[in-house]
């Protein structure tokens with residue numbers, strides 16, 4: 562029996578059980594049939610948070626706002642990282658203006674902020690944008 566991994570669907574929050582050796586096969590959500598593993602960041606909303614921090618893949622959240630220049634210049638870096646991390650780490654963007662309650666709950670003081678979650682808990686945080694090589698190094702140092 563292959564090891565099963567629990568991975569929330571970015572579309573419907575349904576928790577999928579996927580064989581660990583089949584993650585490269587573009588698995589679809591058992592509930593809504595959307596792709597479970599994306600090669601791009603998905604949008605994280607307040608109501609999705611509790612479901613999305615769960616599961617066996619780490620979740621990296623980019624906290625941003627529309628008025629924030631550095632956030633906007635970091636966006637393409639984050640997207641590139643997502644293409645390199647498919648199946649290893651899930652990447653999400655949190656609009657801090659549209660989700661003020663969650664931003665406050667996460668203690669966001671400056672943006673952009675990157676927060677890495679593993680098994681539902683915050684394990685690392687980085688304030689400010691990073692170039693892609695540094696971002697990948699930082700994630701590597703976190704075991705990703």
Ligand SMILES: [Zn+2]
Pocket residue numbers: 570571572573574575590591592593594595
């Ligand atoms: Zn789904």
